[in-house]
Amino acid sequence: MYFNKDNFIENYEKVAGQLDQVAEIAKQLQQKAYKKIFLLGSGGAYTKYVDLRPLLFKKLNVPFLITSPEELVSQYLGELNEDTLIIAGTKTGTTKELLSALTAVRKNCEKVTVLGFVGDDDTEIDHLNLLDYRISSVDTDVHLILFGWFILNYAGISTAKMKAELLGLGTKIGQTLTDLQEQAKAVVYAMELERLQMWVASGHAWGEVCCYCNYILEEIQWIQAQGIHASEFFHGPFELVADDFQVNVVLNTDSNRQQDLRVAEFVKNHTSAYTIVDMQDFALEDLSSEVKEFVEPYVLNHYFDLLLRIYVERTGKSAQTRRYYRKMEY
CATH class of the missing domain: 3.40.50.10490 (Glucose-6-phosphate isomerase like protein; domain 1)
Incomplete structure (x- = not known):
């Protein structure tokens, strides 16, 4: 067997258990009325943002940009202020480029808000105190279920029906991939x-x-x-x-x-x-x-x-x- 359904469902349940927490974080950030959002990451994290570019464009009323850590520092560091939200993604919490970029952000403008999607627990990014808010991605860099749910809540369009759909998906997807x-x-x-x-x-x-x-x-x-x-x-x-x-x-x-x-x-x-x-x-x-x-x-x-x-x-x-x-x- 190439796919471990039980392990997949177990990880999905860890994700589903965070839906209320993610909704609360989105509600708090929504009240801050940011004027620009930077989606920060490299490798797999970068492409997760690209996945949801259509959803971001249709649902967000705030300008957003998907960018790498190096590009953020070299091109946009001077544009960051208290009206900026950075959403950063990393599996290990140790990616040198990301840590370096967020350290530069903190030195340049302490009032920037940083939300992190972090796959592993108790990582270097946590010890450096670079994040204002943290969501556990469980088994990846930016968890698409939690990121998508965050966007729906930040845009104020989430519903109880949508939440119920997500809660019931783990077993269904696990069986489909098994088949x-x-x-x-x-x-x-x-x-x-x-x-x-x-x-x-x-x-x-x-x-x-x-x-x-x-x-x-x-x-x-x-x-x-x-x-x-x-x-x-x-x-x-x-x-x-x-x-x-x-x-x-x-x-x-x-x-x-x-x-x-x-x-x-x-x-x-x-x-x-x-x-x-x-x-x-x-x-x-x-x-x-x-x-x-x-x-x-x-x-x-x-x-x-x-x-x-x-x-x-x-x-x-x-x-x-x-x-x-x-x-x-x-």
């Missing part, structure tokens, strides 16, 4: 490891596809991978497609679906080495549209983690076999 294990194994073992993989997506699936290509395939598995937005596929990348070119398309269930289907139709007609990951197969159709916007990328994230576990079996490469990342100074 997809054989399909996921077929996806991994169909790939030729020495050749480029192209992954195409859009909407709230786009951030997860970027994360999968950059950090799972390239960083951990050393497999060349290219993430392409569906709206850009016909502006260059589709010319690479030949009979055995490896193309994988993720189909949204939202308004971007027709765009994704157009890509999938082309791919089916021009290569035999394709995979279609349809978010309709994850059985999330009964969710409110706002909740689905962050639950779908959350589920896709765990599906890609499932693919990674199968790759580890096939290649022997894991997060512990990286050549450079946290192995040397760079």
Whole structure:
């Protein structure tokens, strides 16, 4: 078994147990009437923000910017003041770039508010007293369920129905991912490891596809991978497609679906080495549209983690076999 359903459900329950706390934090921050929000992180944290860019744009009435720690300091440090909210994400709480950036923020303007999503407990970021508010991400850097719930509450549109939907999801998602294990194994073992993989997506699936290509395939598995937005596929990348070119398309269930289907139709007609990951197969159709916007990328994230576990079996490469990342100074 590649997926531990019991462990997944246990972690999800830890997340669900924080919904009221997150709602209270959002309510407190909402009352401060911030004039700008910076979403701060690198790697997986950065792409979690990209996942929810459509939701952020539609629900927030405050200007926001997704930025890396280095960019925040070099470009925007002088723009920070008491009307600024920084939402920072980190799994380990030890990312040097993030700690350095937040230390610079504190020195430049003590009145900036910093909310942290932190995956591990009792970390360096906690000991440095860089956070005004803290949410436990349990098993990741920025937990999409809690981040999405925070946004809905900060925007003042959360409902008891939405909360009930989230409370009941752990077992359902766990079973769905369990049922997809054989399909996921077929996806991994169909790939030729020495050749480029192209992954195409859009909407709230786009951030997860970027994360999968950059950090799972390239960083951990050393497999060349290219993430392409569906709206850009016909502006260059589709010319690479030949009979055995490896193309994988993720189909949204939202308004971007027709765009994704157009890509999938082309791919089916021009290569035999394709995979279609349809978010309709994850059985999330009964969710409110706002909740689905962050639950779908959350589920896709765990599906890609499932693919990674199968790759580890096939290649022997894991997060512990990286050549450079946290192995040397760079």
